[in-house]
Amino acid sequence: MIAPIAMCVALAAVSSAAAASAVLELHEAEPPEPAATVERRPDQLPGSHVARGSANIAAAWLAGPTSRYDHAVLGDGIEASQLAVETRGGGMLVHTLPATRVFEDLAPRLADLDGDGEDEILVVETDAARGASLAVYAVAGDGIARKAMTPFLGQSYRWLNPLGVGDFDGDGRLDIALVATPHIGGRLRLYRYTAPTLTRFAEIGGVSTHAIGSRELGLGRVVPYTDRDRFLLPDQSHRALRLLEWTPDGIREMAHVALPSAIETSLEPTGNDRWRFRTRAGRYLEVRVH
Numbered sequence: 001m002i003a004p005i006a007m008c009v010a011l012a013a014v015s016s017a018a019a020a021s022a023v024l025e026l027h028e029a030e031p032p033e034p035a036a037t038v039e040r041r042p043d044q045l046p047g048s049h050v051a052r053g054s055a056n057i058a059a060a061w062l063a064g065p066t067s068r069y070d071h072a073v074l075g076d077g078i079e080a081s082q083l084a085v086e087t088r089g090g091g092m093l094v095h096t097l098p099a100t101r102v103f104e105d106l107a108p109r110l111a112d113l114d115g116d117g118e119d120e121i122l123v124v125e126t127d128a129a130r131g132a133s134l135a136v137y138a139v140a141g142d143g144i145a146r147k148a149m150t151p152f153l154g155q156s157y158r159w160l161n162p163l164g165v166g167d168f169d170g171d172g173r174l175d176i177a178l179v180a181t182p183h184i185g186g187r188l189r190l191y192r193y194t195a196p197t198l199t200r201f202a203e204i205g206g207v208s209t210h211a212i213g214s215r216e217l218g219l220g221r222v223v224p225y226t227d228r229d230r231f232l233l234p235d236q237s238h239r240a241l242r243l244l245e246w247t248p249d250g251i252r253e254m255a256h257v258a259l260p261s262a263i264e265t266s267l268e269p270t271g272n273d274r275w276r277f278r279t280r281a282g283r284y285l286e287v288r289v290h
């Protein structure tokens with residue numbers, strides 16, 4: 001589906017002087033096929049997605065739409081008051097937040113963070129007075145229980161965008177990456193999960209994975225890599241993509257590529273080392289990591 005063209009040479013670019021071991025290349029890409037019918041659940045948050053799991057959780061989604069927190073950073077002033085789970089055995093579980101909280105998110109994310117064979121659920125939980133945090137929930141008995149959460153960002157209308165999970169420090173255990181305040185000086189933050197705590201172990205600025213009002217939350221992705229998984233995400237202007245890696249001396253940039261116009265859509269995987277996206281100029285591009 002990808003059209004290699006002469007322009008790819010002009011677009012191709014490259015990388016940091018400090019690290020010659022990685023390169024980001026841009027290629028022209030075909031538009032994606034029209035999306036299949038989207039699965040919907042009763043009382044599901046408008047504009048949100050159902051997450052499907054392969055372990056103890058069959059599906060998880062955000063429910064109980066409410067207008068009680070009017071940040072509207074995700075396209076409307078409607079957020080979720082409930083997290084719903086369908087278990088592998090067909091059971092239905094619902095966790096309802098107190099009136100001062102919402103799930104300021106568009107889908108839960110499922111990952112077995114602690115390797116016990118059962119998925120944890122990652123979701124953005126926002127306090128009306130203290131802003132967003134990243135919370136980890138899990139099925140516990142007949143319900144859904146919160147296992148850990150980051151500190152709230154500190155004030156209303158401060159949001160964070162989860163980036164993904166991977167082994168970023170190479171110790172064999174999954175870690176969590178998110179971008180705090182992506183609209184006002186975004187910061188990539190890395191956490192280790194040991195219930196009941198999430199411990200931040202690295203941070204770097206100059207990144208952003210979201211535009212205010214957009215439902216596209218996947219502008220940044222985890223890039224699987226041999227020793228330590230890496231990060232591919234836009235800079236603060238959205239006019240360049242950066243490939244970052246954690247090191248014992250801090251997070252460093254492995255490669256960098258300028259974009260002809262700002263990235264507008266989520267990075268959609270088209271292979272193990274490549275992702276497609278659309279720019280604000282309406283052009284489809286594929287970025288490849290080498």
Ligand SMILES: [Ca+2]
Nearest residue numbers: 112114116118
């Ligand atoms: Ca687990």
Ligand SMILES: [Ca+2]
Nearest residue numbers: 167169171173
């Ligand atoms: Ca790790």
